[in-house]
Amino acid sequence: MKHIITVQVENKPGVLARVSSMFARRGFNIHSLTVGPSVEPDQSRMTVVVDGPEMEQIVKQLRKMINTVKVTELAPGEGIEREVILVRVSSSAAQRGELLDAASIFDARAADVGPSSITFEIADSPERCNDFLSLISPYGIIELVKSGRIALRKDGRGESHPGAAAPSGLKAIGS
Amino acid sequence: MTEILTGAQALMRSLEIEGVEVMFGVPGGAILPFYDPILDSPVRHVLARHEQGGGHMAEGYAQATGKVGVTVATSGPGATNLITPLADAYMDSVPMVAITGQVPTTAIGNDAFQEAHTWGISMPCTKHNYLVTDVDEIPDTIAEAFHVASTGRPGPVLVDLPKDILTAQMQWHQPGRTNLPGYKPSTHGHARQVSAAIDLVMAANRPVLYVGGGVLKAEGEVELLRFAERANAPVVTTLMARGVFPDSHPLHLGMPGMHGHYTAIRALQEADLVVALGARFDDRVTGDPASFAQRAKIIHVDVDPAEIGKIRVPDVPIVGDARLVIEQLDAALADAQAGSRPEHTAWFEELSVWQRDYPLEYDQTADGPLKQQYVIEELNKLAPDATIVAGVGQHQMWASQFWKFERPRTWINSGGLGTMGYAVPAAVGAQVGVPDKTVIAIDGDGCFQMTFQELITAAIEKIPVKVVLMNNSSLGMVKQWQRLFYDERYSSVDLTTHTPDYVKLAEAMGCVGIRVDSRDDVRPALEKALAVEDQPVVVEVKADPDEMVFPMVPAGASNDDVIARFRDLPGQP
Numbered sequence: 020m021k022h023i024i025t026v027q028v029e030n031k032p033g034v035l036a037r038v039s040s041m042f043a044r045r046g047f048n049i050h051s052l053t054v055g056p057s058v059e060p061d062q063s064r065m066t067v068v069v070d071g072p073e074m075e076q077i078v079k080q081l082r083k084m085i086n087t088v089k090v091t092e093l094a095p096g097e098g099i100e101r102e103v104i105l106v107r108v109s110s111s112a113a114q115r116g117e118l119l120d121a122a123s124i125f126d127a128r129a130a131d132v133g134p135s136s137i138t139f140e141i142a143d144s145p146e147r148c149n150d151f152l153s154l155i156s157p158y159g160i161i162e163l164v165k166s167g168r169i170a171l172r173k174d175g176r177g178e179s180h181p182g183a184a185a186p187s188g189l190k191a192i193g194s
Numbered sequence: 195m196t197e198i199l200t201g202a203q204a205l206m207r208s209l210e211i212e213g214v215e216v217m218f219g220v221p222g223g224a225i226l227p228f229y230d231p232i233l234d235s236p237v238r239h240v241l242a243r244h245e246q247g248g249g250h251m252a253e254g255y256a257q258a259t260g261k262v263g264v265t266v267a268t269s270g271p272g273a274t275n276l277i278t279p280l281a282d283a284y285m286d287s288v289p290m291v292a293i294t295g296q297v298p299t300t301a302i303g304n305d306a307f308q309e310a311h312t313w314g315i316s317m318p319c320t321k322h323n324y325l326v327t328d329v330d331e332i333p334d335t336i337a338e339a340f341h342v343a344s345t346g347r348p349g350p351v352l353v354d355l356p357k358d359i360l361t362a363q364m365q366w367h368q369p370g371r372t373n374l375p376g377y378k379p380s381t382h383g384h385a386r387q388v389s390a391a392i393d394l395v396m397a398a399n400r401p402v403l404y405v406g407g408g409v410l411k412a413e414g415e416v417e418l419l420r421f422a423e424r425a426n427a428p429v430v431t432t433l434m435a436r437g438v439f440p441d442s443h444p445l446h447l448g449m450p451g452m453h454g455h456y457t458a459i460r461a462l463q464e465a466d467l468v469v470a471l472g473a474r475f476d477d478r479v480t481g482d483p484a485s486f487a488q489r490a491k492i493i494h495v496d497v498d499p500a501e502i503g504k505i506r507v508p509d510v511p512i513v514g515d516a517r518l519v520i521e522q523l524d525a526a527l528a529d530a531q532a533g534s535r536p537e538h539t540a541w542f543e544e545l546s547v548w549q550r551d552y553p554l555e556y557d558q559t560a561d562g563p564l565k566q567q568y569v570i571e572e573l574n575k576l577a578p579d580a581t582i583v584a585g586v587g588q589h590q591m592w593a594s595q596f597w598k599f600e601r602p603r604t605w606i607n608s609g610g611l612g613t614m615g616y617a618v619p620a621a622v623g624a625q626v627g628v629p630d631k632t633v634i635a636i637d638g639d640g641c642f643q644m645t646f647q648e649l650i651t652a653a654i655e656k657i658p659v660k661v662v663l664m665n666n667s668s669l670g671m672v673k674q675w676q677r678l679f680y681d682e683r684y685s686s687v688d689l690t691t692h693t694p695d696y697v698k699l700a701e702a703m704g705c706v707g708i709r710v711d712s713r714d715d716v717r718p719a720l721e722k723a724l725a726v727e728d729q730p731v732v733v734e735v736k737a738d739p740d741e742m743v744f745p746m747v748p749a750g751a752s753n754d755d756v757i758a759r760f761r762d763l764p765g766q767p
């Protein structure tokens with residue numbers, strides 16, 4: 020079972036290298052890892068997808084790192100999870116219509132249409148992304164790229180308190 | 195008034211502000227700017243002969259004093275030579291700050307002369323590390339480095355300083371408050387966990403306190419003694435904790451683990467409650483972890499939450515500083531007991547039978563080969579207050595078994611990494627930290643050959659360490675494994691008896707050299723060595739090359755399968 024860990028880290032040079040080095044050294048298997056800016060201006064937010072059994076040690080080892088500010092676990096179902104996929108599928112002019120129909124069911128957008136292929140983009144839950152891929156794979160997937168998973172806790176599930184004051188960085192962004 | 199300093203001067207001043215009294219290092223190109231202000235500073239610099247030596251000196255100093263040890267090296271090979279001491283300090287939670295030079299920021303990444311990716315290489319073997327890229331950050335970075343190295347679970351921190359940062363100018367400012375939003379080491383244990391722990395202590399009939407190096411690091415010896423006596427619970431001290439509880443105390447069963455005391459090993463196996471205090475269930479203690487202390491409930495106290503549940507899931511975890519938590523446990527126990535101390539009579543009877551039946555043993559005859567155990571016991575009689583520093587191998591195990599440790603910080607060794615060559619430089623560093631004490635390295639001939647050059651440092655700096663060099667003409671511990679587990683097929687373990695001539699070697703390095711090869715000469719030789727006060731001394735002991743260390747739990751085996759004595763081996767009379 021895949022678990023999701025979100026890690027708030029100080030935005031210091033090399034912090035990604037620190038985290039990935041720790042995973043490698045401790046022999047933890049990670050499914051995906053993404054990093055990007057967070058609501059706090061001097062912190063980045065990582066989303067790490069891991070297999071269940073090692074979860075507790077992974078969280079503790081992350082917390083132990085000097086530059087990590089906050090580590091939160093999301094058990095399956097507790098988070099809103101998203102992936103972005105770009106996928107090029109072969110398509111003759113004759114197939115184009117049915118493929119575009121299939122895509123519209125999944126809210127996938129045709130990002131590029133060429134004489135022999137269509138490139139779709141889809142941003143959705145991992146399950147919906149996979150369903151979409153299964154649907155179009157008979158046409159022949161030529162190339163595929165997936166972002167790592169990102170996630171936010173659903174309102175009212177566990178740790179974060181929706182009523183609490185917004186973090187200071189949020190105001191900075193809003194103003 | 196504004197004061198303009200170079201980065202190097204700011205670094206020196208920042209170290210002075212941290213109260214540094216000595217640094218151990220070797221200069222070179224990239225770190226050169228820093229070696230200039232050293233001349234104007236009251237901080238002593240001890241010139242090591244190898245950066246590994248400088249690193250172990252800093253460790254020895256830290257272990258002997260409890261202060262942060264400081265080591266300095268240049269970029270590239272200087273920094274890579276430091277990796278072993280960093281890894282060693284990381285494993286044994288030794289507070290240390292390493293200062294390394296780096297090629298100028300403009301050259302980083304270009305494979306410049308003496309460039310190594312020190313930050314990357316040292317990352318997995320430091321508690322934290324820094325690459326300073328702005329001269330203004332030097333004061334805060336140094337303050338932060340010392341803070342991280344010495345708080346929570348202590349450890350090594352490396353600060354890498356490019357040469358252009360050391361030569362750049364800055365407006366001096368006092369280091370500010372450290373700004374580490376995610377670093378808040380726990381201090382007190384959670385009250386509810388403490389009371390859950392005391393419920394287990396009150397219910398136990400066969401308790402054992404499993405005491406590790408964390409108690410020593412937290413300076414919790416007084417609290418430990420009080421708690422152990424109140425609980426009337428037997429104590430075992432790991433290789434990293436020898437000395438934190440007096441060996442002479444009736445509750446002390448000795449050291450657990452692969453070469454521990456039989457009763458200490460057995461007590462953990464038969465316990466109904468194991469209270470782990472600043473210990474991490476290392477494989478050298480647990481043997482096969484699945485069969486370790488199977489019947490026991492576990493209370494695990496550690497300042498590092500990641501240690502809890504890593505190997506063994508405890509019944510009651512308590513995160514906190516060992517000294518403070520033991521104090522809390524003791525207070526809660528006093529309340530719970532309301533004056534009635536448990537007797538644990540049956541438990542103590544059982545323990546005393548094992549103690550009677552399985553004491554440590556060796557056989558030193560008048561004219562037979564010298565046993566290291568005998569030499570250690572004689573030395574212990576002559577210098578009971580000495581600080582002992584060991585290498586890695588058989589001699590280390592015998593020193594930990596046969597020396598009577600009565601006080602913390604009198605036993606310094608490389609436990610987690612098992613670094614051969616640790617003893618000589620660590621003893622030099624320890625002696626610098628405790629100049630009024632007798633510091634004795636008990637070393638093996640294999641270990642000695644890895645780092646003996648630091649005796650040159652000691653001779654020139656007048657650091658009067660004593661080295662008792664146990665020359666068993668072999669890599670004894672490896673030989674023991676080959677004898678027991680590889681059918682006596684000896685492969686690359688013979689160091690030969692006469693080369694080098696250690697007495698001449700000692701003399702060539704400016705030390706006193708003494709050789710002893712018979713029982714009756716041991717005492718006078720040691721007395722002579724202990725009388726030397728202004729020079730390092732090497733006493734070469736021609737020791738029995740065939741003696742083996744027992745008890746022994748074969749690697750990976752269950753502690754239940756401990757081989758107590760040589761004569762318990764299959765095929766022995």
Ligand SMILES: Cc1ncc(C[n+]2csc(CCOP(=O)(O)OP(=O)(O)O)c2C)c(N)n1
Nearest residue numbers: 587588589614638639640641668669670671
């Ligand atoms: C740097 C290093 N290399 C190799 C080893 C493996 N090793 C462990 S004990 C030992 C033999 C040590 O020999 P010696 O110093 O003569 O001590 P003795 O066991 O004979 O007392 C060796 C090679 C080690 N621990 N450290």
